[in-house]
Amino acid sequence: MNYELLLKQNNLKITPQRLGILQLMHEAGHISIEELFASIKKQFSSISLATLYKNINAMLETSLIKEVKAPEVKARYEISKTPHAHLVCHVCGEFKDIHFDVVHVAHTIADTSGYTINDTSLIVSGTCPKCQ
Amino acid sequence: MNYELLLKQNNLKITPQRLGILQLMHEAGHISIEELFASIKKQFSSISLATLYKNINAMLETSLIKEVKAPEVKARYEISKTPHAHLVCHVCGEFKDIHFDVVHVAHTIADTSGYTINDTSLIVSGTCPKCQ
DNA sequence: GTATTTGCAAATGATTTGCAGTGCT
DNA sequence: AGCACTGCAAATCATTTGCAAATAC
DSSP states (O other): OOHHHHHHHTTOOOOHHHHHHHHHHHHHSSBOHHHHHHHHHHHOTTOOHHHHHHHHHHHHHTTSEEEEOOTTSOOEEEEOOSOOEEEEETTTOOEEEEOOOHHHHHHHHHTTTTOEEEEEEEEEEEEOGGGO | OOHHHHHHHTTOOOOHHHHHHHHHHHHHSSBOHHHHHHHHHHHOTTOOHHHHHHHHHHHHHTTSEEEEOOTTSOOEEEEOOSOOEEEEETTTOOEEEEOOOHHHHHHHHHTTTTOEEEEEEEEEEEEOGGGO
16 A cells, blocks of 8 residues: 555645554554554654644544544544445444445435435444354 | 433433433434533533533443434434444534434444454534535 | 432543744745 | 654643532432
8 A cells, every 4th residue: 555645645744653653553454542542653653642643643634544432432433445344342342444435335424314414323232253 | 212221221310410411412413521511510500520421431331322423523322222334514513314324334344354343433424415 | 227318529531722932835 | 944743841631539418218
């Protein structure tokens, strides 16, 4: 994945910290602020939590990344992809992407409401096979 | 709605504060902590934010109420009902219940995954007719 | 009467802001 | 060169905890 291009396309300057954040996010798939901070400190030992938050917020504003808010657990961040659903194990905490047509479901839901749809969040929580 | 019965069924003691919280939550449909605190202070001027949090947490633990975490906005709380979806207007902030079979969707999603499903959150964000 | 809840104050945790210095283009 | 980004410290905002007094059952 070309992180430099991703940043450029979103009018964000390329910095080593940002590249590191995107790389870790991509590897993890879904990652929380704490996990990200702990991991990135291995590369940039003096990185500050303020910088991490500023960058996360900048990337959220341009929709380069997306915040996934599941019930009961802390938010995770992922690089934006085509709309999909999530499956979360509340025992081990694993997040899994599910390729499912959420846009179609959203339209069914908003059908008679007159709403203009922007975003759909579909998260199923449960226990994964390993944790049962 | 019988709030005393609701509390009893969940093994929670009946207090005026709890009855007030449930009443406001029921009237509002979906309410944030700040809104709830501002409203309940009109009835119990000396209620503390700590009490509010303790009660919200107690009711969440028994599942008497549910936390709705939508993208971009602060969490809202609702009295637990049959599973349903939510439609949120990101302009005026209004939350709307949509009676939609989320359990069926959840099963479709978790179908081949081997997950045991506990909970499903389906939230569609957009602009409501009034705000367009 | 006993256990739980309340309200207060203080503690903790999470996130944001201001600013001086540095780095990107 | 000029503007954006970084890192630090401090500020702010959100939530939790400990404890004494009050209340539920």
